[in-house]
Amino acid sequence: MRPSVKEDTTITVAVEIVDVSKKYGHIFAIKPFSIKLDEGETVAVLGPNGAGKSTLMKILATHVLPSSGIVKIYGRNVFKDGENARKRIGFVTHESFLYDELSVEENLQFYRKFFSVDQEDIREIIEFLNLKSWRKVPAKQLSYGLRKRADIARALIHDPDLILLDELFAGLDEETRNFLVDYFQTLQGKTLLVSSHSVQWAKQLCNRSLFLDKGNLVKDTFSG
Structure with missing residues (x-):
């Protein structure tokens, strides 16, 4: 008789946000909220411009410090153990992190130096x-x-567990959008957060949606 495999029923918390807020001066970009995201979830972060989507993504990516609260990535406090937390994160934003003068391959060769990545991975x-x-x-x-x-390749070169895609679909034609939706749907076991003001495209990829408005988390819905 084969032993039962407990891992099949164990739920791993990928992201835990506890009373996180962000203020610029006296203005809240993110008002305090708490939430948990399980490993393997695909989550859309939706809302109009200025809702706080990009601020939230940058906090999760450890690019911006929150004004209050705790963020844990796979159990690690990202602001106390940031180096190890970042090894599990891949972040794509509307700003490119590629070096203009380097080729696609040369850019990836540069970024692989920060991780244990070999030539075959590239x-x-x-x-x-x-x-x-x-x-x-x-x-x-x-x-x-x-x-x-190419920026996505740069962000995923180290096979991260948590993938943060800030305004993934902005400025892309329909063919490229479809290609990226298909690509990310092939990834198994990864936790995805996709910020967008396009509900249509985000919901093609995601099974959970967080709605932000003026820094408030106003809705958390599941689909399918």
Whole structure:
């Protein structure tokens, strides 16, 4: 008789936010709220411009310090053990982190130095994101959609468990949007947060939605 496998029923908390807020001067960008996200969830962070979506994503990515509260990524307090927490995070924002003069492949070679990533991992991510034909092209010569894909490759090169995609669909044509939705749907076991003001595109990818308005978490809904 085979032993029962407890891991199958164990729920791992990927993200825990406890009374987190962010103020700029006297203005709240994020008002205090608490929430938990389980491993493997795909979560849309929705709301109009100025709702606090990007601020929340930057806090989770450890790019911005909250004014209050605690953030844990897979049990690690990101502001006490940030180095280890960041190893499990991949962050894509509307700002590119690629070096203009370097090719796609050279950019990935540069970023792999920060992680235990070998050459085969670079080849795989280039292949998966359909960048092989552009791997030798300098980043500054890429179209917006191709550069976005290259930035995603940069963020995922170390196989992170938590993937943060800030305004993933902004400025992309429908073909590129569909490609990225299909790509992220193939990832197994990853926890995704996708911020967007486009409910249509975010809900194609996500099974849970957090709605922000003026820094308030106003709704938390599940689908399918």
